[in-house]
Amino acid sequence: MPKAQETLLEIDLNALKHNYNYITSKLKKDTKLLAVVKAFAYGSDANEVAIMLEELKVDYFAVAYIQEGVALRDAGIRTPILVLHPQPVNFKLMIDRCLEPNLYSFRVLEQFIAIASEAKQTNYPVHLKFNTGLNRLGFTMDDVDSLTSKLKQTSVIKTKSLFSHLAASEDMDERPFTLKQISLFKTIAEAFADKIGYMPLLHISNTSGVLNYPEAQFDMVRTGIGLYGFGNAEAVDKELKPVASLKSVISQIHQVNTGESVGYNRGFIAKSPQKSATIPIGHADGIGRFYGHGKGFVSINGKQAPIIGNVCMDMIMVNVTDIDCDEGDEVIIFGKDLDANRLAKQANTITYELLTAISQRVKRVFLK
Incomplete structure (x- = not known):
């Protein structure tokens, strides 16, 4: 590569492929991989990164906001895209572009059902987030009965996945807390499935979760920073390549x-x-x-x-x-x-x- 003659950010897609292969090597045969490409793919370029990952047969993408998902669709991405923090004002656009919402409260659940109903949707895929200790977004264990009751009253949406977010998976001093989160998530999932009559996809692990808690892979894992070359631990960083x-x-x-x-x-x-x-x-x-x-x-x-x-x-x-x-x-x-x-x-x-x-x-x- 010629030396820089101006300010620029080099994005090494070969390094991205290396990191993807390293992370997938840590997964069980049937575990799906969701690639987090929010914030312009962690400051690089979401479109180019997503195109490469789609070629590698990634199972899912995740973005933070609806406009990020729209940009991926405009770039030709057809892989399912989970929007982690959607706002109801954009729900119609979300449906138009086949983006899948994280529904994290009764307010957003009810508003999405109403808008999806107006759009004459049936079994539209949605993802339900549960708070197991991060205390940022999500339903709680106490919401399971009311939540499943409301879901059974409509055919407009269908729960594609249940997920939660580990708060300190990179910090082994917090291992007891992380194990408590994983255990609570299992309990929530079992209660939800018992009430609703089926088990959606389950995912809780981030990059550090994949590496430190292989028993918590469930059906899918999410990786963000690992794809871009950092593993929150010196030993892991040596195995990855900065993108x-x-x-x-x-x-x-x-x-x-x-x-x-x-x-x-x-x-x-x-x-x-x-x-x-x-x-x-x-x-x-x-x-x-x-x-x-x-x-x-x-x-x-x-x-x-x-x-x-x-x-x-x-x-x-x-x-x-x-x-x-x-x-x-x-x-x-x-x-x-x-x-x-x-x-x-x-x-x-x-x-x-x-x-x-x-x-x-x-x-x-x-x-x-």
Whole structure:
């Protein structure tokens, strides 16, 4: 691959395929795989990622919002798509585009039934989320009787799956809590099936759940961050390949004399003669203002260049005093040889936030 000549995000679809194959190797023969492609496929490109995964015969996709599902349909995706957090105002559009809702409360259940009825639907596939401890969205065990009673009164919808969400599957110190969630989910599913007369698909595991709780695969598992090269554990990260590499270029190099400052509000003041390099990427691109002042670094010609001063909207400045470099040289922000985890940790955040923050104005380049 030629060196970057502008700010760009390289998306390695071969790495995506590798990660998909690694995760599926951990599944039982009949366990289905749902790929989470919300937030532009964790900051990469949802359409290209979904097209590749559809070629690999993934069973399901999941997005957060209805418009994300619409974009996939517009890109030609025909695999079933679960919308994890739909809003009733968009239910008609959801039905028009054959998207499947997560119904997580009686309010959204009743509104979806009403709109699906107006659209003359029969057995429209829906997914019911149960809260087993995350306390974010979902019905509870106490709702099973009322819920199944309401479902039996209509032929407009049919429950395709029951699911829940593990709160701390990556944290083995919280293993008792996770096992309690899994046990409660089993109890809910059995009670639901007993009342409704059939057992929908069951899924509770996320990426860390797949790896740490193989006994909880049920009928399907969901994977998001694992597909993009991160497993929430160092040992797993070694088995995966980062899909996204964020690169840029040195626009200009400045000589900064003792006492001179760099950037807005004189965020950096040189205590000795220094060299700074300006790079065309800033907080509008996803490199937030929590970096700078020596927090966070980029790689230039294999050496670390700390971010200095305040991050600007469209630029950062880095210290290249001890680096042999020229204007036009490539800059690596994160990628295969510079783990995104380390940049996230320096800002006291997580890789998810760093990846999903990369602006859509950053050019995407695909490696196939």
